[in-house]
Amino acid sequence: MKIALIGYGKMGREIETISRERNHTIALVIDVNNQQDLRPENLRKADVAIEFTTPLSAPDNLRRCFEAGVPVVCGTTGWMDAWNTVADACKRTNGGLFYASNFSLGVNILFYLNKQLARIMNRFNQYDVRIEEIHHTAKIDKPSGTAITLANDIIREFKAKKRWELDGASTPQSIMIQAVRKENIPGIHTVTWDSENDILQLHHSAKSRRGFALGAILAAEFMSGKKGIYGMNDLLQL
Ligand SMILES: NC(=O)c1ccc[n+]([C@@H]2O[C@H](COP(=O)([O-])OP(=O)(O)OC[C@H]3O[C@@H](n4cnc5c(N)ncnc54)[C@H](O)[C@@H]3O)[C@@H](O)[C@H]2O)c1
Numbered sequence: 001m002k003i004a005l006i007g008y009g010k011m012g013r014e015i016e017t018i019s020r021e022r023n024h025t026i027a028l029v030i031d032v033n034n035q036q037d038l039r040p041e042n043l044r045k046a047d048v049a050i051e052f053t054t055p056l057s058a059p060d061n062l063r064r065c066f067e068a069g070v071p072v073v074c075g076t077t078g079w080m081d082a083w084n085t086v087a088d089a090c091k092r093t094n095g096g097l098f099y100a101s102n103f104s105l106g107v108n109i110l111f112y113l114n115k116q117l118a119r120i121m122n123r124f125n126q127y128d129v130r131i132e133e134i135h136h137t138a139k140i141d142k143p144s145g146t147a148i149t150l151a152n153d154i155i156r157e158f159k160a161k162k163r164w165e166l167d168g169a170s171t172p173q174s175i176m177i178q179a180v181r182k183e184n185i186p187g188i189h190t191v192t193w194d195s196e197n198d199i200l201q202l203h204h205s206a207k208s209r210r211g212f213a214l215g216a217i218l219a220a221e222f223m224s225g226k227k228g229i230y231g232m233n234d235l236l237q238l
Pocket of ligand 1: 033057138140
């Protein structure tokens with residue numbers, strides 16, 4: 001498979017390494033210094049594009065892939081305000097988009113367990129829930145896309161909670177997400193259900209970026225030749 005890498009930072013470089021291990025070719029590399037090369041004729045040299053850039057640049061990069069007719073896998077977080085317009089553009093142009101706020105297998109199993117646990121907790125109102133995420137200091141968005149997914153899934157399943165709040169105090173109707181920034185942490189997420197008598201936690205800690213990069217490449221292999229909008233549930237069938 002020929003891959004166009006859009007964003008050649010920490011994730012872009014990790015994806016390049018694993019792509020080569022899996023016998024894929026890198027047909028195009030776009031970063032901030034050669035953005036003008038993100039043109040249809042260059043993109044069409046690839047079977048699929050993988051986009052890991054910044055919240056500000058992702059929506060436009062994705063639209064360019066749709067217009068070139070090249071399916072794109074996006075891992076950039078923090079641009080969900082633009083989701084509806086990007087999804088509309090994808091449908092209008094008959095494009096292909098795979099989005100995941102987190103490509104690691106373990107986190108997607110965590111998402112599944114989190115929903116199940118939230119559903120169970122409707123029967124046990126002595127527990128309150130909070131979320132903590134810890135990431136490296138270069139992360140731009142806050143809270144992480146993964147923490148937002150965890151919170152929104154709890155809100156959908158657990159009747160008492162209606163919204164989440166960043167770094168505030170938990171209230172009966174809101175889930176507190178605490179976002180911590182520390183050197184060299186690829187990503188830690190903990191969902192805590194706390195009662196007077198005990199604490200129940202779901203915890204995931206990424207050991208490196210490799211798990212995210214591998215997940216993005218598996219998504220790219222899945223997307224080759226596809227149209228429409230997909231996510232990790234389509235890939236993992238959890
Ligand atoms: N979904 C996941 O599993 C997952 C995992 C890790 C990181 N992320 C997210 O991926 C994104 C990138 O993470 P990173 O750690 O590689 O960041 P990074 O800062 O190391 O790399 C981002 C790269 O994008 C480049 N860039 C900026 N604007 C651009 C543009 N207009 N066109 C092309 N390139 C541009 C930057 O120069 C930089 O090299 C972040 O949003 C991060 O939160 C997601």
